[in-house]
Structures are given as structure tokens and as C-alpha cells.
Amino acid sequence: xxxxxxxxxxxxxxxxxxxxxxxxxxxxxxxxxxxxxxxxxxxxxxxxxxxxxxxxxxxxxxxxxxxxxxxxxxxxxxxxxxxxxxxxxxxxxxxxxxxxxxxxxxxxxxxxxxxxxxxxxxxxxxxxxxxxxxxxxxxxxxxxxxxxxxxxxxxxxxxxxxxxxxxxxxxxxxxxxxxxxxxxxxxxxxxxxxxxxxxxxxxxxxxxxxxxxxxxxxxxxxxxxxxxxxxxxxxxxxxxxxxxxxxxxxxx
Numbered sequence: 239x240x241x242x243x244x245x246x247x248x249x250x251x252x253x254x255x256x257x258x259x260x261x262x263x264x265x266x267x268x269x270x271x272x273x274x275x276x277x278x279x280x281x282x283x284x285x286x287x288x289x290x291x292x293x294x295x296x297x298x299x300x301x302x303x304x305x306x307x308x309x310x311x312x313x314x315x316x317x318x319x320x321x322x323x324x325x326x327x328x329x330x331x332x333x334x335x336x337x338x339x340x341x342x343x344x345x346x347x348x349x350x351x352x353x354x355x356x357x358x359x360x361x362x363x364x365x366x367x368x369x370x371x372x373x374x375x376x377x378x379x380x381x382x383x384x385x386x387x388x389x390x391x392x393x394x395x396x397x398x399x400x401x402x403x404x405x406x407x408x409x410x411x412x413x414x415x416x417x418x419x420x421x422x423x424x425x426x427x428x429x430x431x432x433x434x435x436x437x438x439x440x441x442x443x444x445x446x447x448x449x450x451x452x453x454x455x456x457x458x459x460x461x462x463x464x465x466x467x468x469x470x471x472x473x474x475x476x477x478x479x480x481x482x483x484x485x486x487x488x489x490x
Contacts, residue, residue, distance in 0.1 A: 277457045282464060285457040292446070297465050300431055300442040303359065304469060307366035308427045312420060314367065315374025322375075323382040324404060336375065344369050344430070348437050362434030369430030370423040374416070381415025382408050417481040424473040428466060443469075 259279045265271065266278035273281060286293065318336075322329040348365055355361040385408045393403045435444025443462045450458035 274454055274456050277460055281457050282460045285461040286464065289458060289461060293443075293461060293465050296441060296443045296446045296462070297469065299439075300428075300435065300444065300466070301469055303362055303366065303431045303434075303442065304428055304473065307363050307431055308370065308424060308473065310363065311367045311371040311423055311427060312374060315371045315419065315423070316378060316416070318371075319375045319378035319382065320404070320409075323379055323408075324400065336372065339368075340372050345433055348433060352438055357438045361438050362431060365434040365437075366427050366430030369433070370427040373422040373426065374419040377419025377422070378412055378416045381412025384415065385411045413484060414481075417477065417484075420477050421474060421481075424477045425470050428470045428473065432466065 262276075263278050263280060266276055266281075277285075322333055344365070347368065348361075351361045351364045351368075355364055382404075389407055389411070390403065393407050398406070431442070432444035432447075435442035436448055439445045443466050447459050447462045450456075450462065
């Protein structure tokens with residue numbers, strides 16, 4: 239029964255996707271729109287098949303950078319959120335600056351990362367982490383503050399220390415909040431990696447998009463974007479699966 243409901247819940251999204259693709263195909267074919275402006279989905283699919291080796295090579299580079307940046311973002315986000323929650327002076331000293339940094343357009347800081355870290359993997363990693371880590375920090379801090387007061391009083395009454403209360407009570411209660419931030423970061427980290435590849439890379443789907451756009455190969459641009467969407471969906475799906483597994487262990 240659960241499998242049936244799962245398939246049924248996915249049906250509207252599948253039908254919507256098919257409808258959009260059919261409308262797009264009809265618009266491109268019937269309106270006679272040039273391929274350089276808007277290639278039809280069938281043309282994009284043909285390009286994916288024709289250039290699958292090229293796309294796979296660049297997707298491997300983008301995917302590896304995305305996973306590395308995501309893992310670093312998760313580790314940094316959990317550490318910073320935990321430190322700011324446990325120490326009120328740290329929160330008062332640094333949290334306003336974290337918020338202020340989020341008001342700065344991310345791409346505006348990309349040249350600084352290049353100056354500081356040179357053109358290479360390190361600067362792209364820094365850009366992607368900078369784009370994605372804030373959602374993890376904010377979500378986890380919200381969850382750590384949402385622990386029921388009665389549970390905190392009970393922990394203190396049995397002699398639990400600050401760290402014991404944090405790891406055995408507050409952090410488990412905050413897991414659903416943490417995964418909300420992790421799911422947001424799983425998509426924004428892809429954006430950060432692609433922005434880095436636009437600027438500093440000689441490989442990756444971001445570099446391929448820039449290269450193909452300069453040659454007016456719109457089909458290849460759309461094919462690379464489609465592969466990027468698949469990477470983002472795979473990241474999001476992996477986090478959702480991990481959330482289900484973890485919350486089975488901590489059903490709070």
C-alpha cells in the first residue's frame with residue numbers, strides 16, 4: 239500500500255513534467271523557433287545522446303566538487319551553529335556578521351576567493367561552501383533553540399551537564415531542523431560550484447556551458463543544464479533518504 243501511495247504522489251509531478259515538455263516541443267516546432275534560440279526537447283535529448291561522453295566527463299568533475307563542498311558545508315555549518323548556540327558571547331560577537339555576509343551578492347566575492355586561494359579547486363570549493371553553509375547554520379540554530387523547556391528542566395534535574403544535554407537532548411531534537419537546512423544546501427551548493435566553474439575552471443558543467451554558449455551551441459548548453467538538474471535532484475534525494483534513516487533512530 240505504501241508503494242502505491244508513493245507512486246500516486248509522484249504522478250502529478252510526472253504528468254506536469256510531460257505536459258511542459260510536450261508544450262515546449264510543440265512551441266519550438268510549430269512556431270519555427272530557431273534551434274539557436276530555443277531547441278526542442280527532442281533536440282536536447284539527441285544532443286545528450288550524441289555528447290554523452292563529453293557530458294559525463296564534465297559531470298564527474300562537477301559532481302566530485304559538489305560532494306566535497308557539500309560535506310565541508312555540512313561539517314562547518316554544524317560546528318558553527320553548535321558553537322554559537324553553546325556560547326552566548328560567541329553568538330553576540332559573530333552572528334550579526336554572518337547575517338551581514340549573506341546580504342553581499344555571492345558572485346561579487348568570487349574574485350576575492352581567486353586572489354586569496356588562486357585559480358583552482360580551492361577557490362571553487364570556497365565559493366560553493368560560502369553559498370550553501372548559511373542555511374545549515376540558521377536551521378540548526380533554530381532547532382537547538384526549539385528544545386522543549388520541560389525536557390531541559392528534566393535533564394538538569396537528573397544532573398546532566400551542558401554537553402550531555404546538548405548531545406543527548408538538544409541535538410536529537412534539532413535533527414528535523416538540521417535536515418531542512420541540509421536539503422536547502424544540497425541545491426544551493428550546486429549553484430556555488432557552477433559559479434566557481436564559470437570563473438576559475440577548465441572543466442565541469444559550468445565551464446562547458448560557458449564554452450558552448452560562446453560557440454552558440456544552445457543544444458549543448460541545454461543538455462549540460464539538464465545534467466546539472468539531475469545532479470541537484472540526486473543530491474536532494476540522497477539527503478531525504480539519509481533523513482528518513484536518521485529519524486528512524488531518533489523518532490523525536
